[in-house]
Amino acid sequence: xxxxxxxxxxxxxxxxxxxxxxxxxxxxALFGLGLLFVILAITFYGxxxxxxxxxxxxxxxxxxxxxxxxxxxxxxxxxxxxxxGMLKGGGPTMAVxxxxxxxxxxxxxxxxxxxxxxxxxxxxxLMRFTEFFQVLPALLFAMVLVxxxxxxxxxxxxxIGVVSWPQTARxxxxxxxxxxxxxxxxxxxxxxxKNTRIIWKxxxxxxxxxxxxxxxxxxxVAILFEAGLSFLGLGDPNVMSWGLMxxxxxxxxxxxxxxxxxxxxxxxxxxxxxxxxxxxxxDAFNPKxxxx
Amino acid sequence: xxxVLDVRDLTVRFDLPRPSMFAARPQLEAVRAxxxxxxxxxxxxxxxxxxxxxxxxxxxxxxxxxxxxxQVLFDGDDLLKLSAEQMRLRRRDVGLIFQDPxxxxxxxxxxxxxxxxxxxxxxxxxxxxxxxxxxxxxxLVGLREDQLSLFPHQxxxxxxxxxxIARALTTNPKxxxxxxxxxxxxxxxxxxxxxxxARLKQELGLSYLFISHDLxxxxxxxxxxxxxxxxxxxxxxxVATLFDAPRHPYTQALLAAAPSLKRRKSQGYTxxxxxxxxxxxxxxxxKGCAFAARCPKSRQICTEQRxxxxxxxxxxxxxxxxx
Amino acid sequence: MSALLEIEDLNVxxxxxxGAVTALDSVSLHVNxxxxxxxxxxxxxxxxxxxxxxMGLIPSPPGRIAGGSIRLNGEELTTASPARMRAIRGxxxxxxxxEPMTSLNPVFTVGAQIAEAIMLHQKVGADQAMRAAVxxxxxxxxxxxxxxxxxxxxxxxxxxRQRVMIAMAVSCRPKMLIADEPTTALDVTVQAQIFDLxxxxxxxxxxxxxxxxxxxGAIAEMADRVAVMYAGRVIEGATADDVLDHPQxxxxxxxxDCIPNIAKGDAALREIPGVVPPxxxxxAGCAFAARCAHANNRxxxxxxxxAAHGHHPAACHAVQEGRI
Numbered sequence: 001x002x003x004x005x006x007x008x009x010x011x012x013x014x015x016x017x018x019x020x021x022x023x024x025x026x027x028x029a030l031f032g033l034g035l036l037f038v039i040l041a042i043t044f045y046g047x048x049x050x051x052x053x054x055x056x057x058x059x060x061x062x063x064x065x066x067x068x069x070x071x072x073x074x075x076x077x078x079x080x081x082x083x084x085g086m087l088k089g090g091g092p093t094m095a096v097x098x099x100x101x102x103x104x105x106x107x108x109x110x111x112x113x114x115x116x117x118x119x120x121x122x123x124x125x126l127m128r129f130t131e132f133f134q135v136l137p138a139l140l141f142a143m144v145l146v147x148x149x150x151x152x153x154x155x156x157x158x159x160i161g162v163v164s165w166p167q168t169a170r171x172x173x174x175x176x177x178x179x180x181x182x183x184x185x186x187x188x189x190x191x192x193x194k195n196t197r198i199i200w201k202x203x204x205x206x207x208x209x210x211x212x213x214x215x216x217x218x219x220x221v222a223i224l225f226e227a228g229l230s231f232l233g234l235g236d237p238n239v240m241s242w243g244l245m246x247x248x249x250x251x252x253x254x255x256x257x258x259x260x261x262x263x264x265x266x267x268x269x270x271x272x273x274x275x276x277x278x279x280x281x282x283d284a285f286n287p288k289x290x291x292x
Numbered sequence: 293x294x295x296v297l298d299v300r301d302l303t304v305r306f307d308l309p310r311p312s313m314f315a316a317r318p319q320l321e322a323v324r325a326x327x328x329x330x331x332x333x334x335x336x337x338x339x340x341x342x343x344x345x346x347x348x349x350x351x352x353x354x355x356x357x358x359x360x361x362x363q364v365l366f367d368g369d370d371l372l373k374l375s376a377e378q379m380r381l382r383r384r385d386v387g388l389i390f391q392d393p394x395x396x397x398x399x400x401x402x403x404x405x406x407x408x409x410x411x412x413x414x415x416x417x418x419x420x421x422x423x424x425x426x427x428x429x430x431x432l433v434g435l436r437e438d439q440l441s442l443f444p445h446q447x448x449x450x451x452x453x454x455x456x457i458a459r460a461l462t463t464n465p466k467x468x469x470x471x472x473x474x475x476x477x478x479x480x481x482x483x484x485x486x487x488x489x490a491r492l493k494q495e496l497g498l499s500y501l502f503i504s505h506d507l508x509x510x511x512x513x514x515x516x517x518x519x520x521x522x523x524x525x526x527x528x529x530x531v532a533t534l535f536d537a538p539r540h541p542y543t544q545a546l547l548a549a550a551p552s553l554k555r556r557k558s559q560g561y562t563x564x565x566x567x568x569x570x571x572x573x574x575x576x577x578x579k580g581c582a583f584a585a586r587c588p589k590s591r592q593i594c595t596e597q598r599x600x601x602x603x604x605x606x607x608x609x610x611x612x613x614x615x
Numbered sequence: 616m617s618a619l620l621e622i623e624d625l626n627v628x629x630x631x632x633x634g635a636v637t638a639l640d641s642v643s644l645h646v647n648x649x650x651x652x653x654x655x656x657x658x659x660x661x662x663x664x665x666x667x668x669x670m671g672l673i674p675s676p677p678g679r680i681a682g683g684s685i686r687l688n689g690e691e692l693t694t695a696s697p698a699r700m701r702a703i704r705g706x707x708x709x710x711x712x713x714e715p716m717t718s719l720n721p722v723f724t725v726g727a728q729i730a731e732a733i734m735l736h737q738k739v740g741a742d743q744a745m746r747a748a749v750x751x752x753x754x755x756x757x758x759x760x761x762x763x764x765x766x767x768x769x770x771x772x773x774x775x776r777q778r779v780m781i782a783m784a785v786s787c788r789p790k791m792l793i794a795d796e797p798t799t800a801l802d803v804t805v806q807a808q809i810f811d812l813x814x815x816x817x818x819x820x821x822x823x824x825x826x827x828x829x830x831x832g833a834i835a836e837m838a839d840r841v842a843v844m845y846a847g848r849v850i851e852g853a854t855a856d857d858v859l860d861h862p863q864x865x866x867x868x869x870x871x872d873c874i875p876n877i878a879k880g881d882a883a884l885r886e887i888p889g890v891v892p893p894x895x896x897x898x899a900g901c902a903f904a905a906r907c908a909h910a911n912n913r914x915x916x917x918x919x920x921x922a923a924h925g926h927h928p929a930a931c932h933a934v935q936e937g938r939i
Contacts, residue, residue, distance in 0.1 A: 183390045191413055193409075552877055
């Protein structure tokens with residue numbers, strides 16, 4: 001009661017539209033979104049301009065950047081063009097990130113929703129299961145999975161998803177436990193809604209904001225994870241990715257900095273953009289910031 | 293006049309956390325063998341302070357809280373014995389209105405969908421018929437059709453409560469359970485909602501199970517009143533009898549405590565009957581009368597034996613020394 | 616009787632996303648020593664803002680005192696330094712809030728919190744302050760105060776916590792107590808206990824009380840004088856009996872008629888149609904005009920002033936013109 005109540009004007013503004021209005025007021029978040037669009041556009045359209053194969057050896061090895069006009073970022077230890085690698089590798093890198101985040105969300109949200117909604121022994125069983133995954137060292141576990149199933153883009157995404165869902169599950173469970181006590185959930189039951197409807201149609205949309213934020217941040221984490229695995233030589237050798245470029249060139253880092261630095265910079269900027277978008281979404285969904 | 297709801301010996305227990313890993317789970321008896329009947333077209337008020345079990349009683353009667361025992365006869369069926377699916381289908385006959393107009397409507401749904409949802413769930417009518425019913429309800433509760441596609445947060449508290457009432461009425465229920473429907477509203481808005489509820493009861497022949505802590509509101513809406521204390525009914529009577537000649541000391545104390553425009557500081561008003569302390573905890577209920585520790589008339593028998601409801605005329609009271 | 620608290624033409628504005636809105640518009644009130652002033656109105660009418668202004672607790676930004684004066688015992692508070700306001704709060708004027716659970720610190724015992732409040736304003740040792748705290752708990756009717764002083768807030772019931780808040784508020788014997796909806800969160804029998812306690816405290820300590828409430832029944836039981844507020848303005852002010860028995864302003868009449876009374880039964884309640892207008896949409900005229908059955912052209916274009924006509928002061932053209 002510290003501020004006078006100022007009721008909203010009566011215009012139909014959907015929650016999504018309202019969130020966008022809040023989001024668009026946040027400059028850093030808009031910058032992140034812009035950066036993300038630029039990165040996506042460059043990697044998407046760029047690969048049309050650079051039609052060559054990123055694996056082709058096109059020049060002498062370790063050509064420094066800004067020396068030969070055809071190869072503005074230089075070449076790597078085998079003489080492959082770095083610009084082509086960056087443009088061709090961006091798509092798979094981001095695809096792995098998105099796929100891993102999707103797997104994380106599907107497993108995490110499903111288990112968290114069931115545990116939080118039903119409680120009791122279902123909750124106890126699912127949470128012990130979650131903790132089992134949570135205590136495993138994530139990178140090691142992912143490495144084991146990738147080695148077991150032979151490295152491909154999909155096994156890598158799967159491995160990252162399998163090791164990162166427990167956090168999402170815990171977040172979802174906490175949201176469900178909070179929301180299921182609210183009166184509109186009782187109201188849904190009172191008009192004869194079944195449990196499946198209450199879980200997916202009533203509680204989940206209301207639990208969505210923190211989950212969307214967490215999904216955005218998970219994409220960033222997954223991209224880093226993929227880079228880490230590739231760096232350790234566990235990337236998919238048949239698909240060019242930024243992580244693979246770093247992994248392949250890391251031994252020559254002291255002789256040639258550029259084959260590692262440029263993909264690293266790309267990863268940094270992408271993760272930064274995704275994180276800024278995630279933070280922006282977090283603020284946009286936070287009702288406490290609405291009236292400012 | 294026929295009976296809409298006949299509740300017999302309804303009991304609700306809640307589990308408490310175990311004190312240690314291997315100890316038995318202690319239980320709290322929130323509602324202890326409560327019985328009452330609600331006649332068609334009448335409103336029964338359940339009155340009591342927080343922790344009296346009034347809301348739990350109503351929620352258990354319509355199976356939104358699990359009952360530990362008893363019977364709830366509604367239209368010839370014992371609701372507590374129905375299968376989950378049978379119960380789900382019976383929900384069309386019972387409407388529910390909540391206290392908090394801010395948390396009782398799904399913030400992510402448009403109000404038209406909120407009001408139509410009961411018809412969707414019960415699969416009643418075509419889409420056109422359902423939309424027609426929603427428009428009809430909007431007019432009935434005093435909302436405008438151009439507000440149909442708005443979201444709940446775009447309405448004031450009183451309007452949200454109207455939406456809540458519309459949703460409860462969608463499937464033409466016989467019984468409306470109202471859980472403190474006006475206590476979160478400003479007085480001027482309270483009057484609007486109370487008048488609306490009174491009008492709907494008259495026009496649609498509804499029966500209300502009306503939960504409230506506000507005696508003024510109960511006096512205005514209800515035909516009969518049951519006063520609850522620590523999970524039990526301590527007195528039940530027609531509204532005029534209960535307010536004019538309360539018999540249980542707790543009812544008397546409640547009436548003395550309720551603020552009234554007639555009691556003026558300027559005329560040196562001091563409270564006739566003041567009870568001390570807080571209600572006892574339902575975790576460890578006293579052996580005798582639950583009210584004995586706060587009761588000015590308490591004697592030895594009150595702390596040793598539990599008084600049962602004694603019927604006289606059309607009222608009941610559970611007290612060894614009723615007025 | 617001299618006025619202990621005098622508020623004159625107080626204006627408070629808040630910056631919101633609709634621009635600056637006027638939360639208090641030329642509010643004038645006075646409270647005499649030892650009396651109870653009831654401030655009544657619906658949520659958003661400015662009653663809490665008035666209380667917070669007196670205590671120097673308006674959140675700033677977004678809030679700001681834009682004009683007018685508040686004098687406590689002749690001392691101007693709107694221009695007082697923050698240090699001086701801290702000295703006044705607790706020692707000369709104290710406040711009791713609606714929700715005692717959130718106004719008490721959950722990690723300290725209630726005894727320690729009262730002792731702390733005492734040591735803040737008086738030069739006494741910790742032991743002596745603790746003894747005073749226990750005595751205060753006893754004074755506000757808490758059984759076995761020695762043991763309760765060692766309890767944490769969550770171990771007490773809502774009524775007990777509100778008693779602790781009152782003990783803390785009166786610990787330095789302030790001349791002025793502001794109670795902002797002190798019983799809204801409590802059960803009716805406990806509310807009666809708290810009201811009786813406040814009346815007792817007033818008799819024993821001679822403190823003036825400002826009781827902020829939305830409940831006309833509470834006004835009847837507690838108040839000597841009443842100020843009715845609507846949309847940031849005082850629209851009627853007089854003795855409690857005058858306002859309750861002969862309300863002048865249509866809003867005050869409506870507020871009294873719309874209360875379901877335990878003493879009378881069936882008759883339909885009188886409604887006040889519509890809702891309180893949002894502060895950023897207030898026009899040039901009377902804020903109540905849109906909901907008022909007696910409104911005419913003048914009501915929609917010109918703000919009525921609080922002026923006596925007939926019985927007692929009311930800010931209403933219709934009353935002043937003798938139309939009602």
